[in-house]
Amino acid sequence: MSITRQGDQAAEAEERATDFDAVIVGAGFSGLYMLHSLRNELGFSARVYEAGTDVGGTWYWNRYPGAKSDSDSYIYCYSFDKQLRQEWEWSERYPGHEEIRGYLEHVADRFDLRRDIRFSTQVVDATFDEDAKHWTIRTNKGDTVSARFFIAAVGSLSALNKPAFPGRDTFEGDSHHTAHWPHEGVDFTGKRVGIIGTGATAIQAIPLIAERADHLTVFQRTANYGIPARNGPVDPEVTKARKAEYDAIWDRLRQSYFGFEHYFIERSALDDSPEERERELQSRWDGGGFGLWLANYQDMFFDKEANDAISEWVRERIQERVDDPETAEKLTPRDHPFGTKRVPLESNYYEAFNRNNVELVDVRETPIEEITPTGLRTEDAEYEFDVLVYATGFDAMTGPLNKINIRGRGGQLLRDKWAEGPRSYLGLTVADFPNMFTITGPGSPSVLSNMPVSIEQHVEFISRIISDMRERGVEVIEPTQKSEDEWTAHSQEVAHSTLLPQSATWYMGANIPGKPRVFMPYLGGVGPYRQKCDEIAANDYEGFAFASRKGANA
């Protein structure tokens, strides 16, 4: 038999396979590394299902103008392969969506991942079979497969939120959500454009749409504290030096609080005189990036008075950039402390409102009443558009998991279990949902970290568990109810020791009507969280119960 023929047969057998060690949902940063780790490094069989037509996850879907990472490119990537780290060259301080997609496509090719990914396929059901001790997974294409492990790499920000305004589907012009952007792009030239939302996405898109559109109307519900990105090329000498010390950099990221090279100023904002404080804040403002958010005074997240001093300083910086005092005031956040919502990075965002083709409408003053065939109507005016852009974010964290009918023991649905808010052990496993893992799930550092660092930690921890189970001849792992209760309580206690839960944010589910108000990401820090996971593994997987074929042995 020829080698080609053998290869064809192997490929056909793979195509027909219906039973795997693991089924992974999602082919973004998480799913790709999970597949590589389980299949290439540990020799398990795995299949990935991905709704998109290619890899990339967030960066496959979010192609709106200005879509970029807010993490610096040298840390917005994988660290697991030293050669990959050395070879890949980013063109700018913050990589754009095309470049990140290119990077993830390169990773998929380099590690031969595509052959085990089924694209354009959505997982709709996943059910744990208690007798067979495996998961049965069903897709929208009608495939049914089984797997010992069900791994959700569905992303924290992949279920888009499109508010149900009355008449939403009556608009006759072009209408796009930023997280489902057409691959061919949108030509705004000479068009009347409306954009709903002023979060991190809109703040990236607005300056660029404003340059093209004939007229742009921005509908703002919440003014945000945008801080300068200061994008640009990175000095090749800096890149060379970073590559030379990558191991040390990644060690620091793994031990850090947020997965960034940012460290708190170890004193109170109120210990400094106004002049000293001004110097500290100005240097972070000038440096651009998340420094002003994540490397600020240590009490910024805890002490309202300390935070007030910082918030006021940022408000002044915003106001001085906007010419019209009324618009400046509308753009100035006064309803939440700085840093308690996701802080957007911006490039010329505030200056966009100095253009005479840009108009700001505060929908708290005049709410949107309905979408009409020609545009939208607020309480006091009617607007006409050629293009309407929804920059209205996501049903974050629980949304992508709750969209799947995930059934654990006794047929219980995960979304029912989570009706009052998500509960988990480590944001990674859920009691009564054996052999299921949620990468960057609610209850883990996830969206309050530089995510590739958190993703790698979760993938490596899951691989370690699965590999240890193989060695021990164990078939089933799940957290005890007690460990889930304790972790959930601990996660809430940590969050509520800060100012963050006081703000109406998507971290709290506040952007989705009816969603329980529970702080979802874990705020205990990336480094301490990693240490906790390592201790749990070293301590014979404390908090988990195992079962082998013969029965349970907790």
Ligand SMILES: Cc1cc2nc3c(=O)[nH]c(=O)nc-3n(C[C@H](O)[C@H](O)[C@H](O)COP(=O)(O)OP(=O)(O)OC[C@H]3O[C@@H](n4cnc5c(N)ncnc54)[C@H](O)[C@@H]3O)c2cc1C
């Ligand atoms: C605009 C934007 C900017 C961001 N900027 C940053 C940043 O600066 N720094 C940072 O750390 N993070 C940032 N993030 C967060 C970003 O999501 C993560 O960094 C990272 O890309 C997450 O990777 P992931 O693989 O976990 O999830 P995703 O990239 O979201 O991939 C999940 C994939 O799962 C697929 N999927 C979901 N459900 C199903 C299903 N039922 N069936 C089949 N497929 C399914 C989706 O189609 C998606 O492709 C940003 C997010 C957005 C939206």
